[in-house]
Amino acid sequence: MDKVHKEINMSTLRRHIIAVTSALYGIALPSVALAQTASSQVTAQTASGAVDLKAISKIAPAEKAVTAVSKKTVKHAAPSANFQSVLKDVPGMNVISSGPGNLSATDNEFTYQGFTSAQMASNFDGVPIINTFRGGAGGTGDDHAFTPLSMGQFSSVKVYSGANQPSQNGINSLGGTISYEPSLPTSRFYFDLNGSGGKYNNIGGEYTSGISINSGIIPGTKTEMLFKYSYTHAPSFQRNVYADINSYYGAIVQPYDHGLSQLKLIALYNNEQARQPSLVPLSLLDRFGSSYQPPLNVAYSATHTQAVNIILSWKSILNRYMLAKTKFFVEQQDDNRTSFTNSAYYDPNHYGYAFYQGYPVGTDLEPYAAPPTANNLYNPVALFGSAVNGTQYHNYIDNIHSFGFLPSITFFIPVPRHFKWVA
Incomplete structure (x- = not known):
């Protein structure tokens, strides 16, 4: 290995980062990151003398991320796509086809390096998507019509391989962690209308329309706000199978203390009504075609789900040596499925x-x-x-209610003027 010599200039002191994160259950988990950069000189200090968090994040190395789905890829994905379909280009990831809407046919929605979706932690803004005490993002436990996230509610995705890191904490992360980053407002105002749609060989289809409003920086308060709504109607190529999804999203960012502190509120609500496909013998498919499903007066499976996710975040550069963060979250995931079979048959x-x-x-x-x-x-x-x-009726109810907080603190420790290491 070649020797690499890096010199990092942060005012008159050289620093590296020691991040100590307190996890959800109050367990202190240490993480050490050595700041490095391709440039020989990096200034990470504001005019007031406080450490510039953005500069620090640029020189801190990525934490074991295998790959990332970029903002550009997510932005240009179809609005009607399953929120996990953007993972299809991740090396080692096999996304199992689903549809219409977010309906999944099996308990496993994807596999990653031999691990199933139930063995991967899935987080949104660092918070478990569905259940604080169960991994995965849907599909398990017969929850086959679930929309905890929809396209437009997240901006990018990072995939971490292996067991948890303190900054990427999750349950059932035997195979790794998938981190969805929320969509945030930008500094310029915009208003956007969008839509997409298509048919399966003139049968069924999938159609989505939506609206987005970004406030830009509001004079006086410096507040930034983003609000989104979308509606998806997805009749399947199979008869009597469909999904209708309403998605609501809001993000508010409020800086204060000359930009050294920030409050952030993320809130989403997704509501889905669906008719799931039933098992059909091959003999019936041979007789009536691949789109066959029994008439509704014979058998059906109707599902109503809703997902609520509210995250209030705070972070502040306390001084040139300390950065404090915390997140408070409230989640509600409801799934109600009623199956029917006519006893006359x-x-x-x-x-x-x-x-x-x-x-x-x-x-x-x-x-x-x-x-x-x-x-x-x-x-x-x-x-x-x-x-x-x-x-002749079977009712399956799954209600999950979670709340909690995730505090953390980062220390910037002075180190000798010339810091060298061997890579």
Whole structure:
């Protein structure tokens, strides 16, 4: 290896960064980063003598990021795309096809270097996307119609390989961490209307329209605000399958103390109504075509989900030696799925299936004569006359409510004037 000699000039003292991050559960996790730059001279000091955080971030090396999905790539992605589809160009990432909307067909939405989506932490602005105590970003636990994020609500994505780093903390990050960075307001005002759409061989399609308003820097307060709304209507090429998604987003940035401190508020609300596809035997597909799904009076699976994510961040350069940060967050993820199978098509000789025109259709029908209370809180025979009539509906509810805070503090420690290391 060649010897590399770097000299870093921060006023009259040379510094390197020691970041000590207090994680969500109050565990102090140290992280050490040696500041380096391709230039021999770097000034990281404001006119008032305080350390310039932007200059520090430029000379601090990236933390184990395998790759990043750039702002340009995210900006030019289709508004109707699944928010995880932008990961398809990440080396080692295999994004499983989904649709319409954010409907996923399996419990795993992607794989990364042999790990499934449930084994990867997924964060938004450093906060778990769905569940503080469960990894992944959807798909697991039969949550196959979930929209915790939509296109336009994030600006870029970073992928970290391996176990957690203090600054990229997450649950179930056995395979790594995916960090979605929020869309933030810019210094100039703009108003934007957008739309996209397309059809699958003249059947179904996917259509999205949206609006964005960016305030720019408001005179007097220096406040910057960004608000977005989009609507997606996605009828599938399969009959009786669709997704309708409403997405709301807001970001407010308020600097103060001559720009040395900042408050940031991120808030989003996504609401999705969907009809999920049912399992269909090949014999039915051979007879009616690949778009076949049973009529709604025979079987269906209707899903209603909503996602709320509110993050209030604060950071401040306390003095030339200390930078303090914290984040307060509130999350709510609700999933309500009701499956139906018409008992008139049930054949008790083939448990677990309803029969339609002589062919089986996958169902959730459970013909319990006296189901245990662990499965039902009622007696279907007493209330509905028969076990089949009393179990033709299946309701799956998943409500997740999370709140917490993520504090951290960074120290800038003086080091000798000439600092050398071997790379």
